[in-house]
Amino acid sequence: MADCEMIAKCIFFNDKMANMPAMAEMMKKKYCRGDNTKCARYLVCKKLGREKVPADLSPAQTDRAQTIMA
Template identity: 50%
Template sequence: MADCECIGGCPFFNGGNDGEMKSKYCKNNNLNCARYMVFNSCGRDKVPADLAPNEKERAYLIIAENM
């Protein structure tokens, strides 16, 4: 799969974070990324700066709150 379309402006990808998660999500499967899920469903402004790609439960709550 191609790189996530958000890589350029994503604070997680561009911060000093875990390279393993960047490889797993940003470079391979953004559909499983909590940040991408919120971005895709609710828009960029609803994605908390500190949301990590593996925090899917938190993503579901944010999406539910913004439906």
């Protein structure tokens, strides 16, 4: 599967994780370079639009994403 189309502009990785490159790469491998549907940010973005994705939403917070989308 190709990289997520949001990866270049993802606020979480480009702003929140900028000072933790090793951790960011590990998370990108899991959430951005494979099955994007496991990423909470991707799910909210696809359903509600990029502007509705909270800046502090972690890719792992799928429960929070479900609440946001409900």
